[in-house]
Amino acid sequence: xxxxxxxxxxxxxxxxxxxxxxxxxxxxxxxxxxxxxxxxxxxxxxxxxxxxxxxxxxxxxxxxxxxxxxxxxxxxxxxxxxxxxxxxxxxxxxxxxxxxxxxxxxxxxxxxxxxxxxxxxxxxxxxxxxxxxxxxxxxxxxxxxxxxxxxxxxxxxxxxxxxxxxxxxxx
Amino acid sequence: xxxxxxxxxxxxxxxxxxxxxxxxxxxxxxxxxxxxxxxxxxxxxxxxxxxxxxxxxxxxxxxxxxxxxxxxxxxxxxxxxxxxxxxxxxxxxxxxxxxxxxxxxxxxxxxxxxxxxxxxxxxxxxxxxxxxxxxxxxxxxxxxxxxxxxxx
Numbered sequence: 341x342x343x344x345x346x347x348x349x350x351x352x353x354x355x356x357x358x359x360x361x362x363x364x365x366x367x368x369x370x371x372x373x374x375x376x377x378x379x380x381x382x383x384x385x386x387x388x389x390x391x392x393x394x395x396x397x398x399x400x401x402x403x404x405x406x407x408x409x410x411x412x413x414x415x416x417x418x419x420x421x422x423x424x425x426x427x428x429x430x431x432x433x434x435x436x437x438x439x440x441x442x443x444x445x446x447x448x449x450x451x452x453x454x455x456x457x458x459x460x461x462x463x464x465x466x467x468x469x470x471x472x473x474x475x476x477x478x479x480x481x482x483x484x485x486x487x488x489x490x491x492x493x494x495x496x497x498x499x500x501x502x503x504x505x506x507x508x509x510x511x
Numbered sequence: 512x513x514x515x516x517x518x519x520x521x522x523x524x525x526x527x528x529x530x531x532x533x534x535x536x537x538x539x540x541x542x543x544x545x546x547x548x549x550x551x552x553x554x555x556x557x558x559x560x561x562x563x564x565x566x567x568x569x570x571x572x573x574x575x576x577x578x579x580x581x582x583x584x585x586x587x588x589x590x591x592x593x594x595x596x597x598x599x600x601x602x603x604x605x606x607x608x609x610x611x612x613x614x615x616x617x618x619x620x621x622x623x624x625x626x627x628x629x630x631x632x633x634x635x636x637x638x639x640x641x642x643x644x645x646x647x648x649x650x651x652x653x654x655x656x657x658x659x660x661x662x663x
Contacts (some may be wrong), residue, residue: 358555364649372579372639395605395612395636414608417636439638440645443629446608 366437373418374436378411380453382430385409385468389422389431398422402433405457405466412450413439428474460493462500517662525655527560531570531594531649536619537577537589537603540637541604542645545574549643561647567593572650575629578621579604591627597657598651603643608632 359366368374376397385407389398397415400409411422411431422431429434441449457466479486489497518631534542550556550563564570567590602623605611610621623629630653633646 357553358558359553359641359645366641374639375634393632395609395616412609413634414632415605415611416634417605417612423549437639437641438645439634439642440649441632441634442633442649443602443624446632449634 368435368437372435372437373420374434375413375434375435375439375449375450376411376416376418376422377408377432377434378451378453379430379432380409380455382428382473383409383453383455383472384430384470385455386425386427390427392421394419394421406454407457407468409453409455410450412447414446414449428471428477441480450485458491460496461491463493463497465493465495467491516657517630520653521659521662524658525651526531527562528571528599528651529562529564529569530572530574531564531567533567533573533575533587533590535575535577535583535607535623536580537606539605539656541576541606544637544640545603545643549640549647550643554644555628555649556644559647559651561651566593567591568595570594570598571648571654572599573599573627575600575602575627576604577606578610578619579626580619582618584620587618588626592649597654598639598659599631599657600627600629601650602629602648603631603633603638605634607637608634 345478350357353424385400387400390400395417397417399408399410399413401410418433420433423429423433458469459465475483475486475490489500494502532542532546546563547555550561557625561572567573572590573594575587577583600623602608606613606621607623607629609623610616610619613619614621631646631649633642635642638646
């Protein structure tokens with residue numbers, strides 16, 4: 341009798357085991373994979389995410405003077421491969437679990453970014469830009485050599501490097 | 512007489528929607544999340560009066576999981592036609608929305624919205640129980656409106 345009473349009282353003190361979710365926000369466990377977000381200011385358009393995406397949720401559509409980036413969480417499998425492989429951290433898997441929506445809002449949940457190309461200062465060819473934030477993050481400290489030639493296409497860069505090398509050799 | 516009773520009646524009916532679960536070729540991930548997690552006492556959907564029903568003829572809310580395989584298409588149509596009007600359709604998981612990792616397969620025919628009028632979608636692979644709870648809450652709002660329309 342006394343043990344029963346003890347258990348009952350202990351259970352009353354413990355409170356309900358049921359999650360109070362729709363009335364109270366729930367604490368998300370560590371490592372929970374929710375909705376994916378995309379930061380167009382960090383994207384370099386390397387297409388690694390398109391290659392690794394299991395559910396074909398990411399699409400990069402290349403146009404004449406810009407490229408479109410779309411990620412739709414209706415096809416996203418939440419495998420977090422895009423975040424793991426993204427070299428600049430433009431794609432982030434958040435712990436947002438509010439994933440129920442009315443059917444007509446389905447396409448409003450896509451993350452979209454339009455990134456214009458820049459032109460090579462030597463030959464005027466279109467190249468994908470490297471954002472300033474990413475340059476600061478990746479090339480820490482002394483990077484004046486890079487900053488000088490940041491708007492040059494790979495072909496022109498190769499030529500310039502070869503020229504510099506030849507100059508050095510001739511000396 | 513009915514005009515006065517309309518509001519309380521629709522509230523009362525919306526208080527206990529019965530759910531029929533339809534698996535149209537799901538991998539069982541969403542079924543596990545739905546039937547043994549969202550409908551169990553931890554995330555108690557009975558708080559909103561949601562109860563699993565065994566027969567489609569007693570159902571108010573239809574919960575569909577899976578990308579609709581060609582094999583089960585006829586059966587799914589037949590079962591769906593047995594559910595009395597008004598009904599609310601909810602899809603759980605990414606497969607009914609787009610086909611997910613199975614998209615472009617010859618054996619499936621997604622999305623579900625091509626076949627049935629979907630009202631609420633719950634995304635995720637599988638979705639978290641909280642998202643499924645949210646989905647039920649949204650469904651009940653729609654269900655209440657539909658019942659009120661029916662009473663007119």
